[in-house]
Amino acid sequence: KNEVEQSPQNLTAQEGEFITINCSYSVGISALHWLQQHPGGGIVSLFMLSSGKKKHGRLIATINIQEKHSSLHITASHPRDSAVYICAVAYSGNTPLVFGKGTRLSVIA
Amino acid sequence: DTGVSQDPRHKITKRGQNVTFRCDPISEHNRLYWYRQTLGQGPEFLTYFQNEAQLEKSRLLSDRFSAERPKGSFSTLEIQRTEQGDSAMYLCASSFIGAGYTFGSGTRLTVV
Numbered sequence: 001k002n003e004v005e006q007s008p009q010n011l012t013a014q015e016g017e018f019i020t021i022n023c024s025y026s027v028g029i030s031a032l033h034w035l036q037q038h039p040g041g042g043i044v045s046l047f048m049l050s051s052g053k054k055k056h057g058r059l060i061a062t063i064n065i066q067e068k069h070s071s072l073h074i075t076a077s078h079p080r081d082s083a084v085y086i087c088a089v090a091y092s093g094n095t096p097l098v099f100g101k102g103t104r105l106s107v108i109a
Numbered sequence: 110d111t112g113v114s115q116d117p118r119h120k121i122t123k124r125g126q127n128v129t130f131r132c133d134p135i136s137e138h139n140r141l142y143w144y145r146q147t148l149g150q151g152p153e154f155l156t157y158f159q160n161e162a163q164l165e166k167s168r169l170l171s172d173r174f175s176a177e178r179p180k181g182s183f184s185t186l187e188i189q190r191t192e193q194g195d196s197a198m199y200l201c202a203s204s205f206i207g208a209g210y211t212f213g214s215g216t217r218l219t220v221v
Contacts, residue, residue: 004151033209033210035212040214041146041198041200041214041215041217042212042213042214042215043152043200043202043212043215044212045209045210045211045212048209086151086152088151088152093206094140094204094205094206094210096142096144096154096157096165097142097152097154097202097210098154099144099151099152099153100151101149101150101151102150102151
């Protein structure tokens with residue numbers, strides 16, 4: 001059983017829609033990461049969270065430590081947001097990340 | 110510094126051949142990680158280094174796999190006697206305490 005669960009696995013949205021991707025994990029962590037992966041494989045780090053909320057442009061990430069749950073929101077979605085979004089957790093310090101399976105997002109114009 | 114570099118980007122090899130991949134991390138980062146990603150899955154941990162010391166190896170890393178980071182800078186991942194099941198994207202990442210993780214673009218291996 002994967003220790004990091006993401007939902008949905010696939011998501012198709014119309015341009016401009018508000019998007020939410022969810023991530024839950026099973027045990028205490030030191031940090032949670034949201035990552036973006038485009039076709040071709042390269043992974044870009046979007047957020048690193050240990051509590052609360054972070055915002056960067058149209059992206060917002062929140063985490064609820066008590067409920068072991070995080071969400072990634074995209075406001076005013078655009079076709080260039082189409083990618084796989086991956087949630088990953090670190091159990092302590094800079095130990096190896098444990099990844100979810102990813103959410104494949106397609107934004108249609 | 111241009112980030113984490115991986116070479117080659119793509120490798121096609123015949124079953125039974127040996128392959129070696131290289132990762133050049135961000136120079137200030139003391140930790141370096143190798144992950145493997147198959148289609149439709151998230152990356153899975155293989156091994157990681159702090160400076161030149163290999164701290165942990167996953168059970169996924171069979172005896173055919175070996176990784177080194179001889180001077181605490183670049184790292185190599187070698188797969189001996191490749192099998193079709195080794196076909197995957199091999200990702201490298203580096204980190205420093207408090208600095209988060211930076212990923213390379215990966216090496217896509219196809220074993221035919």
